[in-house]
Amino acid sequence: MRLFDMDSLKEILETLSKNKSRTLLTGFGVFWGVFMLLMMSGGGSGLKQLLSRNFEGFATNSILVVADRTTKPYKGFNRGRTWNFTLDDVDYLKAAIPELDVVAPVNAMWGRNATYNGRSCSGTIKGLSADYRVIEAPSIEYGRYISEADILSGRKVCVIGKRIYEELFPEGGNPCGNFIRIDGTYYQVVGLDVSNGQMSINGNSSETIVIPINVFMSVYNNGNNVGLLAMTARSGSESSVIQEDVRQALYRKHLVSPDDKSAMFVMNTAQMFAMVDNLFRGVNILIWLVGLGTLLAGAIGVSNIMMVTVKERTTEIGIRRAIGATPRMILGQIMSESVILTLSSGAIALVISVAILSLVDMVMAEQKIECSFQVGFGTALITAVTLSVLGIVAGLAPAFRAMAIKPVDAMRDE
Amino acid sequence: MSLIQLYGINKTYDNGQPLHVLKGIDLNIGEGEYVSIMGASGSGKSTLLNILGILDNYDSGEYWLDGKLIKNLSETQAAHYRNHMIGFIFQSFNLIPFKTAVENVELPLFYQGVSRKVRHERAMELLSKLGLDSWAEHHPNELSGGQKQRVAIARALITNPRIILADEPTGALDSKTSLEVMELLGSLNKDSGVTIIVVTHESGVANSTDKIIHIKDGIIGSIEENRYHNLSPFGGNTVMK
Incomplete structure (x- = not known):
């Protein structure tokens, strides 16, 4: 043919x-x-x-929890009680729930003024631990992220976001080593985080100044209280199950009724993703x-x-x-x-x-x-x-x- | 042995009501003859031509073409015989409108698998023989009726067929061009010895052939030798139409 x-x-x-x-x-x-x-x-x-x-840079298997008012009376406490996580909850949770990989405490204050060399700008100041980087990966352009050593020795150091950097250092260049002042305290810049993620906890990461969690707690008189706990589950574990384990563990420790669903706000990014x-x-x-x-x-x-x-x-x-x-x-x-x-x-x-x-x-x-x-x-x-x-x-x-x-x-x- | 031999050909069309068109046709046509089949409309002459051209089947009888029995052929075999043995000339020319004259003439060779260059050369050669070389690149709608029919004749000739079947070749032409076309067919018959069978209902057309087969109501009436065209009452100076 x-x-x-x-x-x-x-x-x-x-x-x-x-x-x-x-x-x-x-x-x-x-x-x-x-x-x-x-x-x-x-x-x-x-x-x-x-x-x-x-969602760029955000761990897809993380669970975020925030304490809220209780809605049920329990063990002699009235309903409507305010309660807080504490710093020792981090180790407590890690011990109680082995499926958890990282547990990171987060404290934050919005709308704080940062000044350097006569210029100032407003942003969010966050107290974080070193392993928070697993939850929300920074993309460091200069310097480094908050380290374990910073926390152990309570150094007054900070990592600044991209917009803060642009406002305070309009001439560009490496900002590390300079001291910026926030709420009367001087922090040495050790890193610049240029990540773009829009889903950052407590505000956009470009407008954030990160300092060690223990420095934050002592500067802002938080006592032992932690506003938010961010954690990631080990791969292969069911995040919706772990989410409930975390809830019950924290309720047990802080004497909240086990069936009080509203006493804690939980965000499971795995479900969201x-x-x-x-x-x-x-x-x-x-x-x-x-x-x-x-x-x-x-x-x-x-x-x-x-x-x-x-x-x-x-x-x-x-x-x-x-x-x-x-x-x-x-x-x-x-x-x-x-x-x-x-x-x-x-x-x-x-x-x-x-x-x-x-x-x-x-x-x-x-x-x-x-x-x-x-x-x-x-x-x-x-x-x-x-x-x-x-x-x-x-x-x-x-x-x-x-x-x-x-x-x-x-x-x-x- | 004759080129075409028909024995008792019967053909019935069955469109709701059976219509017995050919009622036992016996016919011999020899190689190189110039024959016309003449009859009124409805006499079965076109059906006979379709059977001769292997365009249509017959119900009973035998049709031998060049010693081969043409019966129950597959479409592919029929196409092969048509392509190699038979050239067709139609009343309405049946040129393909979107092809130029030379492309129309080339088409049968395309189906033989002849290369583009060779078939173009042969088509041009043939067209110039028919005086159409300056019209080769024109489309059929730019040609006159006589030119179209000459292109169609060239297309029928290009495969060097043994037989040319013409179905009312002058039906759409005026008397002057009719005469020219018939003379052309006559000279082709004389020069190359190709067998030509013309179907017509016009006595003037039939008169220009050498043998007239009269067909009436599906039966062959008489076969008339017509060697001396001028002796016929229709010959001489009579106009074709």
């Missing part, structure tokens, strides 16, 4: 190119399907990245459903128009048959027309949508937003394979109808 030699290909291309409007209209359905599919899938993944930037993941999985399924639906509609359009075309070309096909084309040659011709039409309009759509997505990426890069709307190679490959299959399927029905045309039909349509 001479289905795909150069000569047949030329014959097919000629037939397609000499019936331009028909070819264009037929190809447009497929073009639009591919275009929509790729644009939507690129847009979807881009949006996901944009949203994910908010799972929710976001599920949301995007849903969005993705929708995109593919709509995209493939459009593509399918396009292919059915091709099939339909080819069907009409075959009817319209009864005479032509009859003539071809009369002068010696075998049914298989006609079948091959119509199928090839369909496949070539589908593939070329799909390829054009692929090129155009990749170009547009690249343009979006370029604009994004100009805005210094790190995210890519471009579709992956895999997506493009899947689209291409789907297209070829669709082209063949779309060509089948018209091709078989064309094959059934008898040469006498050429003379009947006079």
Whole structure:
């Protein structure tokens, strides 16, 4: 069978190119399907990245707890009692629940003024332990993060966020070694954290000044109280179970009724991330459903128009048959027309949508937003394979109808 | 042995009501003959031509073409015979409208798998023989009726067929071009010895052939030798239409 030699290909291309409007209209359905599919899938993944930037650097398996007023009387205490975590809860929890990896105490004060060299700016001051970096990874540009040694010797050192740095050190350069003043106390800058995460506890990390937890507690007279406990679960453990273990352990220690659900606020990032993941999985399924639906509609359009075309070309096909084309040659011709039409309009759509997505990426890069709307190679490959299959399927029905045309039909349509 | 031998060909169309079109046709046509099949409309002449051209099947009887029995052929075999043995000329020319004259002429060779260059050369050669070389790159809608029919004749000739079947070749032409086309067919018959069978209902057209087969109501009435075209009452100076 001479289905795909150069000569047949030329014959097919000629037939397609000499019936331009028909070819264009037929190809447009497929073009639009591919275009929509790729644009939507690129847009979807881009949006996901944009949203994910908010969670950047944050441990996906962490549990955050904050003490709240009790709502049930227990062991002689009235309801409505305020209670606090204490610093020794850290070791207590680690001992009570072995699945916990890191337990980090967090204290914070909002809207404090930091001054340096006559300039001042407002930010959040946080007291953290060294292992808090596991919960929310800093991205250190200069210096280092708060260390265990800082805590042991109670050093008055701080790590500043990006915006604080820009406000206090507008000339740039390494800020480490300089002393900044917050609420009457001088802290030596030991690090610059330029992380972008939007989901930081107690405010954006770019507007944060981090100092050792024990320094914070003595400077701000917290006594032994800790406002928030952040912890991560070891991999392989079920965070929703651990969450309840943590609650019961803390309730036991602080004499809170075990069934008082409102006495402690719990945030489980694993669940939150799972929710976001599920949301995007849903969005993705929708995109593919709509995209493939459009593509399918396009292919059915091709099939339909080819069907009409075959009817319209009864005479032509009859003539071809009369002068010696075998049914298989006609079948091959119509199928090839369909496949070539589908593939070329799909390829054009692929090129155009990749170009547009690249343009979006370029604009994004100009805005210094790190995210890519471009579709992956895999997506493009899947689209291409789907297209070829669709082209063949779309060509089948018209091709078989064309094959059934008898040469006498050429003379009947006079 | 004759090129075409028909024995008791019967054909019935069954479109709701059975229609017995050919009622036992016996016919011999030898190599190199220039024959017309003449009859009124509905006489079965076109059906006979379709059977001769392997475009249609027959119900009973035997059709031998060049010593081969043409019966229950597959579509592929039929296409092969049509492609190699037979050239067709139609009343409505049946050129493919989006192809130029030369491309139309090339098409049968395309289905034989002849290379593009060779078939273009042969088509151009043939077109210039028919005086159409300056029209080769024109589309059918830019040609006159006579030119279109000459392109169609060139297309029928390009495969060097043994037989040319013409179905009312002058049906869409005026009398002057009709005459030209018939003269062209006559000279092709004389020069290359190709067997030509013309189906017509016009006596003037039939008169320009060497043998006239009269068909009436699905049966062959008489076969008339027509060697001396001018002797016929329709010959001489009579106009074709």
